Amino acid sequence: MLVEVFPDYEAISDRAAEIVTDQIRRKPDSVIGFATGSTPLGLYKRLIQNHAKHGLDFSKITTFNLDEYVGLSPDHDQSYHYFMWKNLFDHVNVTPARVHIPQGMADDVDAFCEWYERRIEQAGGIDLQILGIGGNGHIAFNEPGSSLGSRTRIKTLTQKTLEDNARFFDDPAEVPRYAITMGVGTIMDARKVLLLGSGSGKTAAIKATLEGPITAMVPATIVQLHRHAHILVDEAAAATLEYRHHHGITEPK
Ligand code: PGA
Numbered sequence: 001m002l003v004e005v006f007p008d009y010e011a012i013s014d015r016a017a018e019i020v021t022d023q024i025r026r027k028p029d030s031v032i033g034f035a036t037g038s039t040p041l042g043l044y045k046r047l048i049q050n051h052a053k054h055g056l057d058f059s060k061i062t063t064f065n066l067d068e069y070v071g072l073s074p075d076h077d078q079s080y081h082y083f084m085w086k087n088l089f090d091h092v093n094v095t096p097a098r099v100h101i102p103q104g105m106a107d108d109v110d111a112f113c114e115w116y117e118r119r120i121e122q123a124g125g126i127d128l129q130i131l132g133i134g135g136n137g138h139i140a141f142n143e144p145g146s147s148l149g150s151r152t153r154i155k156t157l158t159q160k161t162l163e164d165n166a167r168f169f170d171d172p173a174e175v176p177r178y179a180i181t182m183g184v185g186t187i188m189d190a191r192k193v194l195l196l197g198s199g200s201g202k203t204a205a206i207k208a209t210l211e212g213p214i215t216a217m218v219p220a221t222i223v224q225l226h227r228h229a230h231i232l233v234d235e236a237a238a239a240t241l242e243y244r245h246h247h248g249i250t251e252p253k
Contacts (some may be wrong), residue, residue, distance in 0.1 A: 001224065003210060003231045005238045008129060010199045012232045013042025016130070016230065019230065021050050023128045023192075027085040029060040031120075033187075034088070035140070036080045038064070039196045040130055044088040051092040055067035058092040062123045064116075066131075066140035068102035069176035077174075078168050079104060098118055102152070102180035110128075113152040113180060120186065129190035133197050136160075137205040137218030141181035144217045150183030184219050195220065197237040206237045 006012045020043065021028050034040070050056040065080060075083035081101050081176045089099060098121060106112035109115040119127060131139050138144065141155050156178055157165075169175045187193065208222040210231065238244065 001226075001229045002232065003232060005048050005244070006232065006234050008234050009042060011029040012196055012198055012234055013046055013180055015197065015232055016040070016043040016194060017050065019045035019194055020047060020128065020130070021056055024056060024058065024061060027074065028057060028128065029062070030127045031062045031114060031123045031125065031184075033126045033131075033190055034063055034065050035130045035132050036067070036083045036086060037132040039132040039198055041087060043130070043196070047088065047208050048168070056092070058094045060098075061094065062098040063089075063094065063100060064123075064126060064182075065101040066129075067179050067181035068104045070104050070178035071176050072104045074101075074103075075106075077214050078165070089105055091162075099175065104176075104180065106180075107181060113154065116152045116180075116182075117186065120189075124191035127234065128192045129187055131193055131195040131220075133195060133202055133205050133209065135201045135205055137208055137220045139187060139195075139220050141179040142184050142187075142219040144219065146184055146216060146218050146219050148214075148219065148222050149185045151186050152180065152182050154178050155181050158176070171195060186224060188222060192230065193223060193226055195223060195231045197231070197233045200236045200239070202233075202237040203239050206231075207240045210241060211243060 068080045072079040143158050166175050208218045214221045214224055
């Protein structure tokens with residue numbers, strides 16, 4: 001694992017943008033796994049700038065998003081489709097036919113999940129997977145207890161997630177109860193994973209992920225088995241790391 005500690009969120013976003021930009025420049029037809037959530041927003045803002053100011057070309061990349069709520073249409077403002085187009089894809093020159101986000105409205109969810117796995121394979125596999133991390137150590141919607149070998153499938157959202165999401169919906173009946181998510185095994189097949197953790201809400205999860213035993217109760221700990229895991233954290237998220245100077249952490253100049 002390559003772990004880099006930065007002073008703050010902005011510095012993590014700068015570094016993440018450098019890594020993703022470099023990936024696209026070196027391999028214009030890269031297959032990139034995108035994540036939603038607040039953490040990658042700074043990265044996406046910078047990618048948009050790199051496109052506008054420096055001509056970073058997204059036209060040949062293929063994208064696969066980690067997850068989507070079941071039952072929300074792509075134009076619902078809480079859907080991850082909506083999130084990705086609003087925060088990144090609408091502002092760069094992605095080729096829509098190469099964009100893949102799980103379909104929350106799929107008639108046959110199981111068949112869709114199998115198709116999604118096949119599409120990733122047909123695209124040649126994911127070159128670089130961007131990941132956030134939940135305060136409980138989840139990655140995508142793989143909550144504690146998820147099989148570490150899991151593939152894309154439907155998951156029941158935890159009570160905590162339902163409660164957290166309720167405020168975004170006028171009608172409580174609309175709050176999604178299920179999500180389609182890449183599995184932990186799907187994520188591990190990516191050639192590189194780039195995990196971003198920022199703020200004190202992530203301190204315990206980062207400590208467990210980098211220094212704890214590998215366990216399904218903290219799905220992010222599986223990155224310890226990945227051959228090319230790159231982890232970017234800020235001082236707040238790194239606050240309780242004991243082996244900070246012993247497990248490959250580099251301090252930026
Ligand atoms: P966040 O979510 O980026 O909004 O903190 C990360 C996650 O839950 O995976």
